[in-house]
Amino acid sequence: MNIRLFKPSLGEEELQAVKESFGRSWIGLGPNVTEFEEAWEKFIGCKEAIALNSATAALHLALSVFKFPEGKKVLVPSLTFAATATAILYNRLIPVFVDADPVTLGINLQDLEKKYDKDCVAVIPVHYAGHPVPMDNLILWAKAKGLKVIEDCAHTTGGVYKDKILGTWGDVSCYSFEEKKLMTTGDGGMICSNDPDLLKEVRAMRWVGIDKDNWKTAQAYTHANKDAMHWFYEISVLGYKYNMNDLAAGIGLAQLKKLNKMNSRRSSIIRQYMNGLNGIEGIKLLLPFEPESYCYQMFGIRSIRRDELMIYLKNQGIATGCHYTPLSMQPLFKEWGNNCPFVEKEHNSFITLPLHADLTDEEIQYIIYHINKFNK
Numbered sequence: 001m002n003i004r005l006f007k008p009s010l011g012e013e014e015l016q017a018v019k020e021s022f023g024r025s026w027i028g029l030g031p032n033v034t035e036f037e038e039a040w041e042k043f044i045g046c047k048e049a050i051a052l053n054s055a056t057a058a059l060h061l062a063l064s065v066f067k068f069p070e071g072k073k074v075l076v077p078s079l080t081f082a083a084t085a086t087a088i089l090y091n092r093l094i095p096v097f098v099d100a101d102p103v104t105l106g107i108n109l110q111d112l113e114k115k116y117d118k119d120c121v122a123v124i125p126v127h128y129a130g131h132p133v134p135m136d137n138l139i140l141w142a143k144a145k146g147l148k149v150i151e152d153c154a155h156t157t158g159g160v161y162k163d164k165i166l167g168t169w170g171d172v173s174c175y176s177f178e179e180k181k182l183m184t185t186g187d188g189g190m191i192c193s194n195d196p197d198l199l200k201e202v203r204a205m206r207w208v209g210i211d212k213d214n215w216k217t218a219q220a221y222t223h224a225n226k227d228a229m230h231w232f233y234e235i236s237v238l239g240y241k242y243n244m245n246d247l248a249a250g251i252g253l254a255q256l257k258k259l260n261k262m263n264s265r266r267s268s269i270i271r272q273y274m275n276g277l278n279g280i281e282g283i284k285l286l287l288p289f290e291p292e293s294y295c296y297q298m299f300g301i302r303s304i305r306r307d308e309l310m311i312y313l314k315n316q317g318i319a320t321g322c323h324y325t326p327l328s329m330q331p332l333f334k335e336w337g338n339n340c341p342f343v344e345k346e347h348n349s350f351i352t353l354p355l356h357a358d359l360t361d362e363e364i365q366y367i368i369y370h371i372n373k374f375n376k
Ligand SMILES: *Cc1c(COP(=O)(O)O)cnc(C)c1O
Pocket: 053, 054, 055, 056, 057, 080, 081, 083, 084, 126, 152, 154, 155, 175, 176, 177, 178, 187, 188, 189
């Protein structure tokens, strides 16, 4: 056995999309990107979605659009991927790490209140593993404090909390299509908002400051406006090289069509895990998974003999991981870190188990069998 922790689920449809781009000989920023953005707006139900080359880029730009003065503070969970917090540093802002909720492992609302001060300008909740942060409470609190809310939706795609899709609660939301996520474009991301005015400079910011549709220009080159200065453009914002390309967007369009199916397979896998692991001495579920209600990018357990169990599973050909070492403990963040006592201790019990749409029932039973055997 050699069971991967994460694996993208790819097929003929994705290959076909790539071939179509090859057929057009247009593989950069082009019509697929526009089509993917429109499909995503419809899927999430937001007014504006702009496709980028990663969620890291999306988080960077999400904070940039508010033009916060240098040195202001942003509240961020300690238990998240590095990019959630590096986006704060890219913007010359200060990260304030918030501890995890002991049950859901999402941002801890009591600690959030404790860590807040007058210099805070924004909060970045992460729907950890895909489990929703209680956004109704968080938004109420943030609005009362005058904070902007940026949702890091890298672990969710269309999960619904209290009748509202995750990623439409905050001011801006960021999705990831990196290959380990719920759907993939290889690498890719999306920045979304219901306030198009807020994102008005993002199209320019993703392409070194130039807001121009090269595909349309190329199509119309010899047609309209014979005397127009087609080469003219103006750079008025500081931009980056953050655009998605047509190869990625084509794959994304194909993946989006399969997303419901892939998500229900993930849910059924989690249900099998929950049934199979129920009652095993020495382990607990990582968080109160509700696979029939939400889509999850990760599944895991907490174990008192974490390291031994991980090594045992490795020897059975089962890949595991730990998501994450809290950022407040990382050397890069040392000057703002080490103040999230619960998660800084508790993460030593976390084990992420294999979860991807192509995992077979046999493989799941094999994993459950070995966790059982280890704990006997
Ligand atoms: C993966 C991930 C990101 C970054 O996504 P990329 O598309 O790889 O840049 C950000 N936040 C969280 C919580 C993630 O898991």
